Amino acid sequence: MPIPTSLSLVRHRTPTLFRHHQNHHPLLITASKHHQNQNQSNVSRKQPPNKNLLRAKKTLTSKKDFPTLSPILSPDRTPTKLSDSQAIGTVAASQANFMRVIVTAETDKVEDSSSSSSSKVGTELLCVVRAVLKKIKRRVLVGDKVVVGSIDWVDSRGMIENVFQRTSVILDPPVANVDRLLVLFSVEEPRLESFVLTRFLIEAESTGIPTTLALNKAELVDQQVLSDWDTRLRSWGYEPLFCSVDSKMGLDSLASVLRDQTTVIVGPSGVGKSSLINALRNKPNSQVEADNWFDPIMGSKWFEDQRVGQPSLLKVTKQSLAQYFPEIRKMLGDNEPATCAFNDCLHVGEPGCIVKGDWERYPLYFQLLDEIRIREEFQLRTFGTKREDDVRYKVGDMGVKQAEPRLEPKKHRRQSRKRINQSILDELNELDDDEDLSGDENDPILRALRNENL
Numbered sequence: 020m021p022i023p024t025s026l027s028l029v030r031h032r033t034p035t036l037f038r039h040h041q042n043h044h045p046l047l048i049t050a051s052k053h054h055q056n057q058n059q060s061n062v063s064r065k066q067p068p069n070k071n072l073l074r075a076k077k078t079l080t081s082k083k084d085f086p087t088l089s090p091i092l093s094p095d096r097t098p099t100k101l102s103d104s105q106a107i108g109t110v111a112a113s114q115a116n117f118m119r120v121i122v123t124a125e126t127d128k129v130e131d132s133s134s135s136s137s138s139k140v141g142t143e144l145l146c147v148v149r150a151v152l153k154k155i156k157r158r159v160l161v162g163d164k165v166v167v168g169s170i171d172w173v174d175s176r177g178m179i180e181n182v183f184q185r186t187s188v189i190l191d192p193p194v195a196n197v198d199r200l201l202v203l204f205s206v207e208e209p210r211l212e213s214f215v216l217t218r219f220l221i222e223a224e225s226t227g228i229p230t231t232l233a234l235n236k237a238e239l240v241d242q243q244v245l246s247d248w249d250t251r252l253r254s255w256g257y258e259p260l261f262c263s264v265d266s267k268m269g270l271d272s273l274a275s276v277l278r279d280q281t282t283v284i285v286g287p288s289g290v291g292k293s294s295l296i297n298a299l300r301n302k303p304n305s306q307v308e309a310d311n312w313f314d315p316i317m318g319s320k321w322f323e324d325q326r327v328g329q330p331s332l333l334k335v336t337k338q339s340l341a342q343y344f345p346e347i348r349k350m351l352g353d354n355e356p357a358t359c360a361f362n363d364c365l366h367v368g369e370p371g372c373i374v375k376g377d378w379e380r381y382p383l384y385f386q387l388l389d390e391i392r393i394r395e396e397f398q399l400r401t402f403g404t405k406r407e408d409d410v411r412y413k414v415g416d417m418g419v420k421q422a423e424p425r426l427e428p429k430k431h432r433r434q435s436r437k438r439i440n441q442s443i444l445d446e447l448n449e450l451d452d453d454e455d456l457s458g459d460e461n462d463p464i465l466r467a468l469r470n471e472n473l
């Protein structure tokens with residue numbers, strides 16, 4: 020089995036975002052679109068190696084996020100009073116200074132739209148963000164639940180007045196309240212390949228966001244191939260959903276898994292991400308008429324995608340890698356925290372290590388461990404860092420901000436690793452301040468690393 024060593028194989032990962040909403044007014048939410056020629060051979064060279072991390076952190080709450088001026092709203096609460104010119108909505112797309120918001124409720128009583136006679140639910144509003152929110156650095160992201168005010172229902176315009184507290188944020192692309200990652204591959208064209216798939220799965224696992232694996236273009240191979248993959252992937256610890264946008268196979272199961280969730284779809288180029296979304300949205304042969312979650316009002320303008328790069332595994336450390344392999348988690352007995360015979364065991368065949376080598380992806384684990392080791396040693400040489408001590412991004416430990424000590428200015432040289440991490444964290448935090456995240460200039464990791472090199 021050839022294992023590709025070139026990362027360019029997966030450079031076209033395209034997260035695609037959409038929301039299935041219970042109230043039958045689904046939201047396709049995306050960030051701005053960056054069309055990019057797939058055949059452009061210089062794409063990977065243009066993309067710096069650190070750019071493409073699927074970064075995630077839990078929503079953090081600090082004092083500065085709670086100015087009395089405009090208190091942040093708890094996720095499930097609607098403001099007590101909404102006037103006729105106010106509504107609750109979800110940010111579906113952001114373009115320059117404008118946000119497209121889909122109305123989900125127009126008074127405090129109609130969150131459950133099944134009982135609603137509201138005709139405004141589902142309306143698309145073109146919004147600007149209230150200046151004070153910018154002043155207090157409260158960034159509005161795609162996926163955010165917001166209060167829109169000053170609504171002109173005729174012109175479908177409004178102003179975002181406040182943002183509800185987020186349940187999660189991923190930073191590349193920047194999206195709030197992501198409930199699920201859908202890792203989408205195809206069995207053929209392009210052919211499913213275990214190492215590339217593993218990279219995507221590890222990256223997805225490292226966000227801590229629930230992940231579903233789906234394999235498209237199932238009609239291109241015979242049943243035996245599907246069943247072999249099924250067995251194989253189950254041995255990895257996944258329950259793959261097989262589907263075919265072309266033959267419509269498996270789309271209903273997929274739709275029900277994704278229902279009522281904000282999902283980011285990630286996968287290599289050409290596996291059918293856009294096709295899948297279009298198919299789910301239109302679903303002409305929907306078996307249950309009432310379950311036409313992708314309401315026709317969701318025109319194609321709501322479907323956009325944003326290209327980011329390959330999984331960089333930048334958050335993954337030598338020590339954390341093991342926990343992103345379900346096989347290893349299982350061998351360790353699903354303990355929390357998982358333990359081996361040794362503290363800090365890397366599970367590379369030490370006598371007494373619980374993790375034996377009798378599983379398919381063991382060589383891939385080694386390969387990734389090696390890649391991460393090389394990266395960490397590079398960081399050590401370049402930045403004088405320590406290694407595992409500086410793990411900042413673990414599963415379930417994405418709320419890194421609170422734990423991070425502020426730097427004392429005179430200790431910069433000695434604490435260079437801390438300085439770097441602080442810098443990265445500061446940049447991540449400052450993400451909230453950025454107006455435009457589309458360019459490399461605004462990549463927080465990249466900027467942090469650049470700053471370190473000054």
Ligand SMILES: Nc1nc2c(ncn2[C@@H]2O[C@H](COP(=O)(O)OP(=O)(O)OP(=O)(O)O)[C@@H](O)[C@H]2O)c(=O)[nH]1
Nearest residue numbers: 033235236263264265287288289290291292293294
């Ligand atoms: N045979 C087959 N082809 C499919 C299926 N689904 C999508 N395709 C085709 O695969 C090609 C790529 O589909 P896209 O939806 O553009 O793939 P994507 O993942 O969005 O690709 P990028 O935009 O490059 O990231 C298109 O020619 C689709 O028509 C399927 O189920 N079977």
Ligand SMILES: [Zn+2]
Nearest residue numbers: 359364366372
């Ligand atoms: Zn071990």
